[in-house]
Amino acid sequence: MKGIPAVAMFCAGLALIPASAANDSHDWRDVDPNNLMLIDTRYGEVAVELAPQFAPKHVERMRALIRAHFYDGLSFYRVIDGFVAQGGIGEGIASTKDHPKEAAALKRWPALKSEFERPTGPDLKFTPLGNADLFAPEVGHVNAFAAGRDVKEGRLWMIHCPGTFAFARDNGANTATTEFYIVIGEAPRRLDRNLTAFGRVIDGLQYVQKLQRGDQNIDNGVIRDSRKRDPIIHIRLAADLPEKQRPHFEVMRTDSAAFAKEKAKRKNPAPEFYVRTPPPVLDVCGVPVPVRRVR
Amino acid sequence: MKGIPAVAMFCAGLALIPASAANDSHDWRDVDPNNLMLIDTRYGEVAVELAPQFAPKHVERMRALIRAHFYDGLSFYRVIDGFVAQGGIGEGIASTKDHPKEAAALKRWPALKSEFERPTGPDLKFTPLGNADLFAPEVGHVNAFAAGRDVKEGRLWMIHCPGTFAFARDNGANTATTEFYIVIGEAPRRLDRNLTAFGRVIDGLQYVQKLQRGDQNIDNGVIRDSRKRDPIIHIRLAADLPEKQRPHFEVMRTDSAAFAKEKAKRKNPAPEFYVRTPPPVLDVCGVPVPVRRVR
Numbered sequence: 001m002k003g004i005p006a007v008a009m010f011c012a013g014l015a016l017i018p019a020s021a022a023n024d025s026h027d028w029r030d031v032d033p034n035n036l037m038l039i040d041t042r043y044g045e046v047a048v049e050l051a052p053q054f055a056p057k058h059v060e061r062m063r064a065l066i067r068a069h070f071y072d073g074l075s076f077y078r079v080i081d082g083f084v085a086q087g088g089i090g091e092g093i094a095s096t097k098d099h100p101k102e103a104a105a106l107k108r109w110p111a112l113k114s115e116f117e118r119p120t121g122p123d124l125k126f127t128p129l130g131n132a133d134l135f136a137p138e139v140g141h142v143n144a145f146a147a148g149r150d151v152k153e154g155r156l157w158m159i160h161c162p163g164t165f166a167f168a169r170d171n172g173a174n175t176a177t178t179e180f181y182i183v184i185g186e187a188p189r190r191l192d193r194n195l196t197a198f199g200r201v202i203d204g205l206q207y208v209q210k211l212q213r214g215d216q217n218i219d220n221g222v223i224r225d226s227r228k229r230d231p232i233i234h235i236r237l238a239a240d241l242p243e244k245q246r247p248h249f250e251v252m253r254t255d256s257a258a259f260a261k262e263k264a265k266r267k268n269p270a271p272e273f274y275v276r277t278p279p280p281v282l283d284v285c286g287v288p289v290p291v292r293r294v295r
Numbered sequence: 296m297k298g299i300p301a302v303a304m305f306c307a308g309l310a311l312i313p314a315s316a317a318n319d320s321h322d323w324r325d326v327d328p329n330n331l332m333l334i335d336t337r338y339g340e341v342a343v344e345l346a347p348q349f350a351p352k353h354v355e356r357m358r359a360l361i362r363a364h365f366y367d368g369l370s371f372y373r374v375i376d377g378f379v380a381q382g383g384i385g386e387g388i389a390s391t392k393d394h395p396k397e398a399a400a401l402k403r404w405p406a407l408k409s410e411f412e413r414p415t416g417p418d419l420k421f422t423p424l425g426n427a428d429l430f431a432p433e434v435g436h437v438n439a440f441a442a443g444r445d446v447k448e449g450r451l452w453m454i455h456c457p458g459t460f461a462f463a464r465d466n467g468a469n470t471a472t473t474e475f476y477i478v479i480g481e482a483p484r485r486l487d488r489n490l491t492a493f494g495r496v497i498d499g500l501q502y503v504q505k506l507q508r509g510d511q512n513i514d515n516g517v518i519r520d521s522r523k524r525d526p527i528i529h530i531r532l533a534a535d536l537p538e539k540q541r542p543h544f545e546v547m548r549t550d551s552a553a554f555a556k557e558k559a560k561r562k563n564p565a566p567e568f569y570v571r572t573p574p575p576v577l578d579v580c581g582v583p584v585p586v587r588r589v590r
Contacts, residue, residue, distance in 0.1 A: 186581045286481045
């Protein structure tokens with residue numbers, strides 16, 4: 001009975017690996033500061049990598065919203081434990097009866113055409129996970145994002161995992177405007193191909209988990225008392241910060257040998273510990289793609 | 296564009312349904328105060344239902360530990376985002392080099408025989424989920440707990456979902472003593488049948504999510520600075536409280552028609568919203584078993 005009980009030996013979540021001097025740069029890629037979104041909360045900074053390769057128009061909209069300071073001073077007004085943390089235009093609707101914010105905002109930020117999925121194509125490399133999935137004909141990774149693929153249909157989409165960043169919408173497919181959510185619970189895979197997912201939290205999901213929750217049985221999880229809502233202090237794009245203030249992240253290339261090794265290890269991270277060898281399969285949302293902060 | 300974007304329409308997590316006057320008592324069962332464990336944290340009270348039908352000796356140990364005030368004043372000393380929050384005897388090991396706490400505690404709380412799984416048997420009703428699973432030959436629910444089953448082997452076990460309560464151990468199967476963990480991330484199913492899971496959070500998982508995290512790359516997630524650890528203020532058994540102070544919960548019977556309806560709804564909670572009908576399958580850990588607080 002030495003050391004910490006062996007559950008200690010296997011870790012999950014977003015791995016923050018100290019950047020080493022090792023010559024492993026072929027296994028990692030930089031996160032482009034144009035795709036690096038920083039959400040300041042009262043608990044800490046949340047870093048999200050945006051994925052223009054999945055949803056270019058949504059990423060473009062997000063950058064414009066950030067630069068217009070649209071979210072600064074709003075709040076996470078709808079937070080449902082085990083599901084999502086949400087913010088955006090809906091806060092006005094939730095707060096007031098006459099929606100003055102919504103009308104003005106809609107003029108400036110008209111509804112977007114959905115980007116739920118895209119064609120498979122030569123521009124993106126899909127690395128299969130290597131086992132079946134309950135929800136998609138095939139799952140794997142594209143450029144460090146969990147993805148589903150249907151080869152017969154020639155379609156590719158981002159999967160809803162913990163940390164996935166997406167835009168909410170109304171009943172119509174093409175109705176998203178400004179409202180975002182971040183997944184904070186067991187992967188809600190039923191949303192795949194039904195909402196536009198276009199990023200993932202690469203650091204600080206723990207701060208999203210600290211957000212004040214609403215009661216899902218009252219107003220669909222909207223926190224009625226606005227004083228109880230945690231503010232979105234601001235959202236910034238790393239590219240807009242002076243070079244010296246930018247955080248710098250690298251993510252593991254999901255088509256690398258290093259990631260193949262990571263997946264193999266994940267199936268049985270500590271053979272000396274497992275009395276029964278776990279089934280040799282992975283949940284695509286249970287394989288965190290490693291991230292390291294370089295500075 | 297009225298109301299809150301329609302992501303609002305489907306909820307996940309632990310449903311707290313206001314107890315109604317409706318005559319639906321056949322769909323619900325009381326949580327026995329002898330199985331109701333209350334963990335006080337600085338963020339709020341976490342209620343865990345213990346499952347003696349899965350692991351009687353572990354439940355018995357837990358009750359004895361609670362009554363000996365073993366955990367009161369310890370802390371959640373190892374918390375890994377997306378994985379587990381842990382507390383118990385390991386804190387002494389993590390804090391000191393000479394382990395005085397461990398030696399004394401081990402004498403009083405000797406290692407338990409594992410209860411990773413049990414025989415299927417006439418005492419428990421297994422209600423199949425109704426679709427395949429990646430990790431188990433069959434999954435479903437037993438008495439409001441997610442469970443796996445292997446009919447050929449005649450074995451039954453509790454599944455690791457968000458909110459699952461279990462005992463950690465050392466490398467040997469029969470080495471658990473006092474160290475518990477609560478799952479706070481995507482279901483770590485590789486742990487199934489490898490650790491003794493014997494309860495689930497029925498209320499307050501959001502407070503577990505607020506706990507201060509460790510860095511999983513340093514000391515396996517142990518929070519080195521003990522001042523940064525969130526305390527386990529105390530753990531009590533509802534049965535030990537005066538009747539008037541006991542919280543009272545009901546959980547939905549998982550062999551009821553109400554739960555069958557719940558599962559069907561979960562597959563497509565808002566048909567008017569889904570542009571593409573989601574695949575007609577469920578993740579066994581993505582179906583929260585409804586809970587309601589009666590008083």
